Amino acid sequence: DIVMTQSPDSLAVSLGERATINCKSSQSVLYSSNNKNYLAWYQQKPGQPPKLLIYWASTRESGVPERFSGSGSGTDFTLTISSLQAEDVAVYYCQQYYNTPMYTFGQGTNLEIK
Amino acid sequence: QVQLQESGPGLVKPSQTLSLTCTVSGGSISTGNYYWSWIRQPAGKGLEWIGRIYTTGSTKYNPSLKSRVTISVDTSKNQFSLKLSSVTAADTAVYYCARDGGAWFNYWGQGTLVTVSS
Numbered sequence A: 001d002i003v004m005t006q007s008p009d010s011l012a013v014s015l016g017e018r019a020t021i022n023c024k025s026s027q028s029v030l031y032s033s034n035n036k037n038y039l040a041w042y043q044q045k046p047g048q049p050p051k052l053l054i055y056w057a058s059t060r061e062s063g064v065p066e067r068f069s070g071s072g073s074g075t076d077f078t079l080t081i082s083s084l085q086a087e088d089v090a091v092y093y094c095q096q097y098y099n100t101p102m103y104t105f106g107q108g109t110n111l112e113i114k
Numbered sequence B: 001q002v003q004l005q006e007s008g009p010g011l012v013k014p015s016q017t018l019s020l021t022c023t024v025s026g027g028s029i030s031t032g033n034y035y036w037s038w039i040r041q042p043a044g045k046g047l048e049w050i051g052r053i054y055t056t057g058s059t060k061y062n063p064s065l066k067s068r069v070t071i072s073v074d075t076s077k078n079q080f081s082l083k084l085s086s087v088t089a090a091d092t093a094v095y096y097c098a099r100d101g102g103a104w105f106n107y108w109g110q111g112t113l114v115t116v117s118s
Helices: none
Strands: A004-007 A010-013 A019-025 A039-044 A051-055 A068-073 A076-081 A090-096 A109-113 B003-007 B018-025 B035-041 B048-054 B059-061 B069-074 B079-084 B093-100 B105-108 B112-116
Touching (some): A004 A090, A039 A068, A051 A068, A076 A090, B003 B093, B003 B105, B018 B035, B018 B093, B048 B069, B048 B079, B048 B093, B059 B069, B079 B093
Parallel strands (some): A010 A109
Antiparallel strands (some): A004 A019, A019 A076, A039 A090, A068 A076, A090 A109, B035 B048, B035 B093, B069 B079, B093 B112
16 A cells, blocks of 8 residues: 655644645655656545545646645655635645555644644 | 435444445436545544445455445446445444545545444
8 A cells, every 4th residue: 555644743824824734655656657646635624525625746626726736746745825814724635546546545634723 | 516425324333234325416427437436534533445336336445444345336326335344443434425536536425424333
């Protein structure tokens, strides 16, 4: 299995400030034939299912605000929220789909307001 | 807009079989090149992919659960189902159904809590 490890487990950021969440995979999720990273990011608010934010490591899903961006390649990835809003309080998960269909998720990062 | 809704008992006794159904609306389960997955989340914990089915009936399961899981599909009812046998307290979780494009999950049900307890 590809193990996904996120850091930090918990993060507190002031409103309007930048939030950065990291995700590391135990092996590369970059598929050399198409140069795509098989990684997605989700946001989960309490009592709700996860919501897809980003796929292919950096492509925003339709309707996702531009303040959310994804970066990285190979084994190291980052989700950045450029200016934290109150509605961004949630748990964020990364997911690899390189080893389809044996999908695996990170353990989650709890983002709070400082 | 595709919508998914889980249904089934919220309480299952240890050693029994957990059975859930996901009803898909807003589109045919047979349309498009999609798989249909089950994912679970114990309280306060992360997400675990359980398995998926294609509308042909082809299935793939998480090896850690494979011996206890069966996923089936009923295209006439636009539903797919999960059976997990020999449950223990460790199987207590919120169970989600989701549309699986072979990569990410962009449609999810609201989730249903299943508690394993006598």
